[in-house]
Ligand code: FAS
């Protein structure tokens with residue numbers, strides 16, 4: 494058994510773990526990261542794409558903005574289509590902030606590239622990861638890498654290991670409240686190597702279901718399609734997907750289809766979870782380990798990095814000034830933001846996704862709500878405030 498000693502043991506090297514480690518290192522606070530996947534897998538994993546202004550500011554302030562500012566797409570607004578009418582919602586004019594399109598895998602690559610070349614504190618391909626001593630003042634993480642069993646002893650553990658990680662289950666269920674909601678919808682997500690048909694995001698609410706055209710670059714489209722929660726990818730042959738995308742987006746997708754190979758296709762369940770509290774003893778839960786958002790309002794990655802930034806600030810206050818108040822207040826402060834983002838994500842999910850058994854009454858209510866959103870009135874301002882995440886940063 495190889496024994497290591499560090500200040501913070503971080504489980505999971507997704508965006509939240511990598512950003513936390515990066516921030517702590519910038520303040521001279523050492524950490525050891527344990528990741529079950531390979532570096533190649535992390536760099537290939539396509540997920541989120543929309544970054545809020547607050548997230549971009551965090552990345553820039555951490556010295557991670559140059560490639561983002563060069564390659565990221567700045568969107569002053571997006572298009573909302575319903576009843577075959579196209580409305581432009583300009584968040585820049587409504588609330589003074591744009592949003593950014595920059596793939597999560599690019600954020601991960603930038604964070605990995607920012608690590609020291611001789612970095613020996615990030616273990617990939619870790620197996621049998623276990624947490625121990627969480628309520629003691631000497632918590633630890635044990636794992637196997639190659640032929641070695643390694644024990645990391647730390648002051649604190651950051652559980653950044655996502656929804657399927659080991660951190661949350663390491664907390665006695667009797668001490669947690671695990672809130673969970675499964676929306677009756679899935680999204681088929683596709684990454685297609687073809688230019689988006691529109692240069693901005695197009696959210697379309699069609700009687701047959703929701704569709705979204707996003708992108709990752711001017712040459713790569715990111716397309717989403719609502720399905721029933723019980724559907725599997727096998728229920729959706731490629732022709733059906735393209736036909737439905739064209740129907741719901743009111744565009745001829747044959748050219749996009751012809752020009753672009755499908756680089757990735759996933760079925761994403763629309764679910765929401767919140768774990769309360771986001772702390773147990775010396776273990777702090779961060780990002781998807783603590784909460785899952787339906788992808789509708791693109792909050793998952795943005796709220797995850799907010800968690801990491803808040804925990805980094807709390808740990809820096811502890812080590813630099815011996816102040817424990819931010820650590821004590823971490824869970825309550827983060828949960829206020831998490832529930833605010835869940836509330837908006839829930840509202841937008843129900844607004845954008847017609848249920849299969851929707852009545853004419855439902856349809857007309859939805860159309861009236863969308864029309865109110867399309868006006869540049871108070872509803873649109875309140876929407877933009879939540880959509881760009883400004884409401885959580887006030
Ligand atoms: P992550 O899940 O990204 O990272 C957790 C890390 O921990 C992973 O690298 C994992 O390998 C590792 N890990 C897990 N168990 C471990 C263990 N036992 N030991 C060590 N390591 C372990 N969000 C949006 O905002 N917009 C979107 O469009 C969007 N689309 C998504 C599509 C899919 C298919 C999924 C699954 C999620 C999507 N999300 C989206 C949400 C997503 O982007 C998350 O919010 C984001 O990845 C959160 O980052 P982390 O908290 O770092 O968790």
Ligand code: PHB
Pocket residue numbers: 540541542543694707708715788789790791
């Ligand atoms: C994405 O590009 O993945 C994306 C963008 C906006 C959303 C949801 C997902 O609202």
